[in-house]
Amino acid sequence: MSLTLLATTHRVAPGLLTWRAWDALRSAATVRIRAEHPLLPALRDAGIVPEVVDAPDAARLVADARREDVLWVAAPDGDEALMRDIGGLVVEDPGVEAPLDVEVLHGSYDLPGARLLDLVSVMDTLRRECPWDRKQTHATLVPYLLEEAYEVTDTIESGDHGGLREELGDVLMQVAFHSVVASERDDGTEFTIDDVAGAIVDKLVRRHPHVFGDVTVSGADEVDANWEQIKAAERAEKSGAEASALDGVPMGQPALSLAAQLRRRAARLDAPADLAHLADLGEDVDPAGLGARLFALVGEAAERGVDAEAELRAVSRVFRDRVRAWERRERSAER
Numbered sequence: 001m002s003l004t005l006l007a008t009t010h011r012v013a014p015g016l017l018t019w020r021a022w023d024a025l026r027s028a029a030t031v032r033i034r035a036e037h038p039l040l041p042a043l044r045d046a047g048i049v050p051e052v053v054d055a056p057d058a059a060r061l062v063a064d065a066r067r068e069d070v071l072w073v074a075a076p077d078g079d080e081a082l083m084r085d086i087g088g089l090v091v092e093d094p095g096v097e098a099p100l101d102v103e104v105l106h107g108s109y110d111l112p113g114a115r116l117l118d119l120v121s122v123m124d125t126l127r128r129e130c131p132w133d134r135k136q137t138h139a140t141l142v143p144y145l146l147e148e149a150y151e152v153t154d155t156i157e158s159g160d161h162g163g164l165r166e167e168l169g170d171v172l173m174q175v176a177f178h179s180v181v182a183s184e185r186d187d188g189t190e191f192t193i194d195d196v197a198g199a200i201v202d203k204l205v206r207r208h209p210h211v212f213g214d215v216t217v218s219g220a221d222e223v224d225a226n227w228e229q230i231k232a233a234e235r236a237e238k239s240g241a242e243a244s245a246l247d248g249v250p251m252g253q254p255a256l257s258l259a260a261q262l263r264r265r266a267a268r269l270d271a272p273a274d275l276a277h278l279a280d281l282g283e284d285v286d287p288a289g290l291g292a293r294l295f296a297l298v299g300e301a302a303e304r305g306v307d308a309e310a311e312l313r314a315v316s317r318v319f320r321d322r323v324r325a326w327e328r329r330e331r332s333a334e335r
Contacts, residue, residue: 002101003065003072004028005083008039010076011114015042021107022046028071030064032056039073058085065100120193123176127184138181145174157313206230228268245269256309259298267302 004024008017017025025031025043031050033040043050056072056079064070074082083104090100126133148170155167179193207230209215210223217223235243245265251258263276276299285292301308 001066002069002103003061003086004070005079005086005102005104006071006073007078007104007106008074008076008108009110009114010038011110011117012108014038015045017107021105024071024105027069029068030070031073032061032070033073034075037073037075043073056082058082058089062086062089062100065102119172119176120180123173123180127180133177136177136181138178141174141177141181145171145178148174153313157310157317254309256294256298256312259295260302260308263299263302 006021006024008014008021025046025048031043031048032053033043033050034056035052035054040050040052050073061070061072072079072082086102090102128134148167152164152167152171155161155163175196176193179191179196182190183192184190205212207227208223209226209230210217215226217226232243232245235245235247239247245268246262249258249261249265253261266275276295298308301311
């Protein structure tokens with residue numbers, strides 16, 4: 001006789017079980033399941049009539065399994081406490097000569113990315129039940145998105161790869177948060193996180209014809225060139241004759257990054273170099289002023305193949321460390 005504990009995941013549709021799981025369900029003398037278990041309707045549809053119970057009884061399961069084959073459909077959370085109780089009863093019962101055969105059978109498995117479903121569920125719950133989360137809008141969430149993105153940057157640049165997972169999770173939460181806010185609208189601009197995921201999937205497939213199509217490339221440089229051509233076609237389709245290579249450049253980003261991105265886009269167009277000359281920037285700009293000099297430094301950084309924003313952050317970190325060291329010395333001297 002045997003006791004089978006069938007484990008399933010709530011992250012796949014109920015009824016999508018392995019062949020071994022269905023075979024075990026059909027061959028067991030007794031199948032028991034909770035009344036609220038999501039798999040119950042699928043079992044009934046398959047012609048399996050389980051015994052429905054309010055709560056599992058470890059002692060009864062073990063005792064009945066010594067007389068006939070019993071299968072318990074574990075709760076989606078795994079029923080770990082029940083399994084520990086069953087294990088204790090089986091090991092500690094010295095009065096039974098033949099040991100009971102207990103098997104944990106996994107009837108379904110999480111696919112890669114399955115925990116994203118949990119994130120969607122948690123965000124939906126928070127939006128309904130948390131007063132703070134309920135009152136947020138796209139606009140009020142912007143500072144948090146920027147803060148989390150900067151924290152990812154800082155983690156990478158500091159080499160804290162262990163902390164990167166948490167910081168990326170914070171960014172992912174912002175994506176989920178904006179999506180649940182957007183799903184509540186009914187003015188034609190609403191979307192869900194599935195729409196967000198679908199849009200980026202479509203874009204990635206469209207911009208990688210050498211992977212998902214029949215285009216052949218010789219290397220990364222040709223991939224980059226194709227990418228720019230595809231983006232240009234997308235901009236033309238969206239904006240028509242007014243399309244510009246500078247469309248989509250976020251003007252609210254840090255100024256050094258903004259200048260670098262504008263210069264990169266212009267360079268890809270083979271725009272005349274004198275467009276960036278200090279004397280020609282316009283009457284509202286002092287050619288010898290700080291802004292013009294910073295703009296020129298961004299160009300110098302590009303020529304050297306470095307990122308001006310990253311370079312300034314690196315120097316700033318050195319300065320931060322020096323100030324902290326000076327503070328420690330000052331405190332030591334005061335003592």
